[in-house]
Amino acid sequence: MALQTLKHFSHECDLTCPETVTGSVCNICHKDELVEFECKPCNFDLCLSCSELPEKVYHDFHPEHPLEFCQFKYDRKPKYVVCSGCGEMSCGSFYKCKTCEIYLDLGCALRVNISDAWDVEELLHDSHCHLLRRCRPGSDAKGSCLLCELPVSPSSICYGCVHCYSFVHHKCFDLPMEIQHPVHPAHPLTRLSYQRTCGGRISCVACTLTIFGVPYSCIECGIDLHLRCADSLLRGLMHESHKHRLFYVATDARYAIDKRSPCQICMGTSTLSLDSYYYCVECEMNFHFECLGIPKSLVKKSFHIHPLVCKTFLGNDESLEYCGVCETVVHAGHHAYSCQECDYLGHIECILRKENPSPLYLKDLYLCGREDVTRATNQESGETNILDSKLMVDDVLHIHVMRPIHMSELSEDANCHICCGKICGNPCKCTSCEFQTHDFCAELGQPWKNRLLHWEHPLALLPNPPKQESENCSKCRESLWGFIC
Numbered sequence: 001m002a003l004q005t006l007k008h009f010s011h012e013c014d015l016t017c018p019e020t021v022t023g024s025v026c027n028i029c030h031k032d033e034l035v036e037f038e039c040k041p042c043n044f045d046l047c048l049s050c051s052e053l054p055e056k057v058y059h060d061f062h063p064e065h066p067l068e069f070c071q072f073k074y075d076r077k078p079k080y081v082v083c084s085g086c087g088e089m090s091c092g093s094f095y096k097c098k099t100c101e102i103y104l105d106l107g108c109a110l111r112v113n114i115s116d117a118w119d120v121e122e123l124l125h126d127s128h129c130h131l132l133r134r135c136r137p138g139s140d141a142k143g144s145c146l147l148c149e150l151p152v153s154p155s156s157i158c159y160g161c162v163h164c165y166s167f168v169h170h171k172c173f174d175l176p177m178e179i180q181h182p183v184h185p186a187h188p189l190t191r192l193s194y195q196r197t198c199g200g201r202i203s204c205v206a207c208t209l210t211i212f213g214v215p216y217s218c219i220e221c222g223i224d225l226h227l228r229c230a231d232s233l234l235r236g237l238m239h240e241s242h243k244h245r246l247f248y249v250a251t252d253a254r255y256a257i258d259k260r261s262p263c264q265i266c267m268g269t270s271t272l273s274l275d276s277y278y279y280c281v282e283c284e285m286n287f288h289f290e291c292l293g294i295p296k297s298l299v300k301k302s303f304h305i306h307p308l309v310c311k312t313f314l315g316n317d318e319s320l321e322y323c324g325v326c327e328t329v330v331h332a333g334h335h336a337y338s339c340q341e342c343d344y345l346g347h348i349e350c351i352l353r354k355e356n357p358s359p360l361y362l363k364d365l366y367l368c369g370r371e372d373v374t375r376a377t378n379q380e381s382g383e384t385n386i387l388d389s390k391l392m393v394d395d396v397l398h399i400h401v402m403r404p405i406h407m408s409e410l411s412e413d414a415n416c417h418i419c420c421g422k423i424c425g426n427p428c429k430c431t432s433c434e435f436q437t438h439d440f441c442a443e444l445g446q447p448w449k450n451r452l453l454h455w456e457h458p459l460a461l462l463p464n465p466p467k468q469e470s471e472n473c474s475k476c477r478e479s480l481w482g483f484i485c
Helices: 227-233 348-352 362-379 381-388 439-445
Strands: 023-025 032-034 037-039 044-046 067-070 094-097 102-105 122-124 131-135 158-160 167-169 189-191 216-218 223-225 247-249 277-280 285-288 308-312 335-339 391-394 399-404 427-430 436-438 448-450 454-459
Touching: 223 227, 227 247, 335 348, 391 439, 427 439, 436 439
Parallel strands: none
Antiparallel strands: 023 032, 037 044, 067 094, 094 102, 122 131, 131 158, 158 167, 189 216, 216 223, 247 277, 277 285, 308 335, 391 399, 399 427, 427 436, 448 454
């Protein structure tokens, strides 16, 4: 008996029914389904529902033109699309209008009615090098927000990058560029852009972990903070042994507490029983968790009617749990007070505090500082206009304000610090450091359009490639390093 065959538009070979029905991942929908048709030489499998897909769809959602099937490909650029119906970002197969920028994922393309079109707003944000589109991360959601570094959920509204699968929470998108934080009253903390952080290895001074997103920083004092740590520091633990707020650090007490930085209560130079400890960011002092005398259990009816026990919270950061007092995230692996009779959780600092800190939340800090920031912005507008007329180059450590100089002012090697070529005339130098360039390289610090290479968007000069993995130049194909556009 001859095997049933199918000539499907998604594959160049004839597909046949398998002799033994088995489960596999369908090459179109990428779901683990029973294989209805296969091409063994090409290792191509097709489930029943995908074998019945049409090559073109005529949909009331977009009646002007037919929507044509586009199959998932690993080398497709951009790799992801945002569905114009539901707003979910995906890298799977989809239908698109080749005339208009309309995309429908398989689920929406086969629906009879789509009530509302998704508002695919596209914006440029200083946390990322590409345009970000308003979307939902979708069922395959992974990763975290570029700003707060908390996980993104499948249905949350975000702004995402179709090239990198990076996201910024909608609620984080309008965070201010500058805040006055009580943990560092000497200077405001500025939110760095990706141009200042890309390729760097910046660690948070509070939790000591690497910052993969965009930190709040004081470049003058070398202070960098995760957004979440800047938030947590507002609710730090007040203890009789120290005048400042103490910040909880979940791990690495065995490395932090040593002869150079002992516990400030017992003066011990090694860990006791726990690898967690408390840290004063302002004084750079450490405290054993055990030495602070944190109650193992307590009853505090002003917060919760049942007894609370202090222990390590064993939840999963993918499904977020929130403090019953401050309503911010309780991280998995951190010590917290929890109820044995219900699901109540509370940060140690929130449960033990005797009075509300002011401000309690970082969002309150934003609101408190908004009028001051506005006034400062108005006062400095004249200075900003002057700076805008100067040549400026963003670098990792600071922004270089460039000025023309004489050849005699160059360093001995006379090499440009952007292109590394020899400077033979018309040099420029930073007004505050030894950074020197060609005059035409300094001009690259301003966003510019190159109609031959990339005419759609302005190009920006970066001090390092924006990704940690190696990349190649789009023109010469050589590996990228140092300053790039």
